[in-house]
Every structure is written in structure tokens, then in C-alpha cells.
Amino acid sequence: MSTLYLKFELCSDWHIGNGKEAGAYADAMVLKDAHGLPYLPGKGIKGLLKEAFSLCAKNQWFGDNSDALVNQLFGVEEYSGVEAQGMLQISSGRLSDGEQAYFIQHPDAKRYLYRVVQSTAIDHESGVALKGSLRSMEVVVPLVLEAEVTMNTAHPSYAASGLTEELFSRYLSEAVTMITSLGAKRHRGLGQVMVSVQPNSGE
Structure with a gap:
């Protein structure tokens, strides 16, 4: 196994929803x-990475076998529903261990991680807010999250991929x-982020 660390520097408020409402507090x-x-689910991070790798592959950043490399890294889901891992x-992307420990020990401080923003739909002809369109959303303030990306070098596709740990780190x-x-x-400006690769957590 070869592990690298992703650093997500959120530069704006952001929202990944849980599908629930909280009455008068937020919709x-x-x-x-x-x-x-707050955290970034691993499945969501995988989707972001696959989309990014696919865009790079489309532009041949990884050579002639770019499309095959994306499938080897992220797997393939057949139309039949059968998945190849x-x-x-x-x-998942989370706060650093130290930050998590602090907020667990000081639960009252967690409220500073969140705020509520409101928005409304505007009638383009009149410029007036549409009745009943006011919505409130809980968001997370800008912060830094960390996630691990591990490449399984024992995977059957590893040898065929031609990847080395150094090459994968570069890609x-x-x-x-x-x-x-x-x-x-x-x-609308939420979720602006800078992502970087770190050889060790916290670097």
C-alpha cells in the first residue's frame, strides 16, 4: 500500500448537505x-478525483493510455451494475487530529464552525423577490481538511498500469x-477550494 495525503483548503463557506431540515434554523x-x-465523505472525494483525472485524461496528460489509467485507478461500473474495484x-476528509480533539473537548466551540446564509429567487422582469422563495442554508466556514489516498499495489491492475509510487504522486x-x-x-461562490498533495499528514 502507498498512501498520500490530500489537503483541502476551503477558501469560502461551503455546504455538503445531509438531506435534512432544522425548522426555523435552516432549510x-x-x-x-x-x-x-463537518467532513467530506470519501465517496464524494473519489468523485471529485475521478472527474479531475478524467479531464486530464481527455487532454492526454498521462500519455496514450490515459483512459485505461482512470479505469484502473477508480474502477469501472458496468451497465449491468457489476463493479470492478x-x-x-x-x-473521508476531516479536520486535523488536534482540531478534532479540541472541538470534542470544547463542544460549545463547534458553533463557530457554522453559520446560516439566506437566499431568495428574484423575478427577472420586476426585480422583486418571489413570494415564498426565501431559503436558509447552514454552511461551514472556511477551514482545512485532510484525507488519505491509498494505492493498492497488490491490486491485479497495478502491474499493468505501469505506475510507480513517484509517478502516481506526480499524476x-x-x-x-x-x-x-x-x-x-x-x-454562487460556495465551496471554493485549493487542493494539494502532501507526502505526510499535516505537512
């Missing part, structure tokens, strides 16, 4: 872990530059 709530802390295993570093936003309402 859309943020996804939180068992300790009430890829070489990558991706953890990953190039691909994450394609990720500039995440979560909901990205076209």
Missing part, C-alpha cells in the same frame, strides 16, 4: 460526523489542480 443542514464536526482507497498532484470547488451552490 438545509450540513453533513456532520458523530461528534458534530479500482486501485484507490480514499478516506495526483497534477490532477488535483483541476478541483477548484466542491459541494452545493458552487456557481
